[in-house]
Amino acid sequence: xxANPPPRNNTAHKRIKQHQNRxxxxxxPVLIDQRPSTFLAGLSRFGQKSLINPQCxxxxxxxxxxxxxxxxxxxxxxxxxxxxxKGSLSRSEPTWNDRQRKLAVGDKPQPTAEEITSKRRIExxxxxxxxxxxxxxxxxxxxxxxEGSDSIKLSPPxxxxxxxxLPLNEKSSNPIEPSSPPKWEPLExxxxxxxxxxxxxxxxxxxxxxxxxxxxxxxxxKIVDPYTDAVIPINxxxxxxxxxxxxxxxxxDSRDTCLQRLDNPFLVNYAIYHYYRSLGWVxxxxxxxxxxxxxxxxxxxxxxxxxxxxxxxxxxxxxxxxSSPFDLHNSDKLSWQWLNTINRVNGQAKKTLILAYVxxxxxxxxxxxxxxxxxxxxYRVKEVVLKRFVAARNRDN
Numbered sequence: 001x002x003a004n005p006p007p008r009n010n011t012a013h014k015r016i017k018q019h020q021n022r023x024x025x026x027x028x029p030v031l032i033d034q035r036p037s038t039f040l041a042g043l044s045r046f047g048q049k050s051l052i053n054p055q056c057x058x059x060x061x062x063x064x065x066x067x068x069x070x071x072x073x074x075x076x077x078x079x080x081x082x083x084x085x086k087g088s089l090s091r092s093e094p095t096w097n098d099r100q101r102k103l104a105v106g107d108k109p110q111p112t113a114e115e116i117t118s119k120r121r122i123e124x125x126x127x128x129x130x131x132x133x134x135x136x137x138x139x140x141x142x143x144x145x146x147e148g149s150d151s152i153k154l155s156p157p158x159x160x161x162x163x164x165x166l167p168l169n170e171k172s173s174n175p176i177e178p179s180s181p182p183k184w185e186p187l188e189x190x191x192x193x194x195x196x197x198x199x200x201x202x203x204x205x206x207x208x209x210x211x212x213x214x215x216x217x218x219x220x221x222k223i224v225d226p227y228t229d230a231v232i233p234i235n236x237x238x239x240x241x242x243x244x245x246x247x248x249x250x251x252x253d254s255r256d257t258c259l260q261r262l263d264n265p266f267l268v269n270y271a272i273y274h275y276y277r278s279l280g281w282v283x284x285x286x287x288x289x290x291x292x293x294x295x296x297x298x299x300x301x302x303x304x305x306x307x308x309x310x311x312x313x314x315x316x317x318x319x320x321x322x323s324s325p326f327d328l329h330n331s332d333k334l335s336w337q338w339l340n341t342i343n344r345v346n347g348q349a350k351k352t353l354i355l356a357y358v359x360x361x362x363x364x365x366x367x368x369x370x371x372x373x374x375x376x377x378x379y380r381v382k383e384v385v386l387k388r389f390v391a392a393r394n395r396d397n
Contacts, residue, residue: 067211317362
């Protein structure tokens with residue numbers, strides 16, 4: 001009887017998980033100080049709890065309709081406590097500054113998400129080439145066996161290279177393999193000033209819903225004007241976020257029209273963002289999967305997104321839709337071809353598709369648009385979960 005294989009050593013994997021759980025333990029930038037205020041309060045377990053606000057600072061960039069967080073301490077706080085934003089020079093997590101700093105001192109950097117993904121793609125490409133070669137040889141051997149001849153040992157012909165059509169004197173003597181990535185050498189600053197400028201090249205970029213949620217919903221972000229360096233008040237930031245919709249296609253030219261419309265694209269997107277953030281989900285852009293947003297249970301560091309959400313605006317009063325100056329996506333009836341396409345894409349990526357219907361209140365119902373809390377309370381969100389039907393998997397037993 002064969003002996004059981006020795007158990008796999010998961011010490012390194014457990015150590016990495018413990019390290020991640022320690023760094024990304026807090027779901028929001030604001031922490032709760034549970035330390036007792038006095039010794040007697042600690043003994044009685046009735047100490048006063050206070051909030052620890054990091055007070056991060058961001059710069060509002062109107063041209064890109066985003067908020068930039070430049071300070072490294074603020075970038076680290078917003079990313080490790082809720083995965084807010086995206087690194088401007090990184091795939092997701094802002095790691096460019098750390099990589100450059102380690103390379104400048106000659107230290108071997110730890111593999112980042114971009115490097116790990118590139119390595120996996122190269123290995124996957126090599127595996128596909130080897131698998132196709134083995135299948136082709138097996139097919140040729142099977143055909144030879146049917147014809148009664150010996151097995152063919154020759155490999156299948158490889159596809160012709162583009163250099164075959166060139167003259168001999170123009171062909172490269174050292175061609176680059178298709179699966180090998182181009183070698184990239186980091187910049188080496190000559191002076192200390194250039195090194196300091198290079199270390200501050202990356203910033204954390206926040207979308208307007210993310211920035212307003214941090215500034216108004218949590219109160220841990222101060223957004224300043226890039227020209228005056230003055231902090232933008234919440235009521236003024238509320239107007240600036242809604243006025244950003246004027247830069248969209250087919251948007252109204254009047255500021256008053258943009259501010260008074262309840263179907264403003266920012267209001268619709270922020271209603272969804274605030275809804276799912278309040279439920280504890282980590283929200284990221286879903287453009288890679290042909291949807292609006294994707295939902296992570298804890299964050300992109302721990303696992304893949306579980307749900308893909310398509311935002312579908314609906315009107316409480318159809319007259320508001322007819323008079324709307326905005327061209328909202330998915331506000332009309334969805335076609336079955338489009339729906340099946342989106343469902344199949346996310347089904348292959350092992351994500352559950354959700355249609356999030358945002359009910360826009362009537363223009364006659366809401367008069368005060370300057371109070372975000374009262375205005376957002378008028379929006380309603382309804383969810384419809386879709387799963388792709390596969391006859392071989394979903395048939396009745």
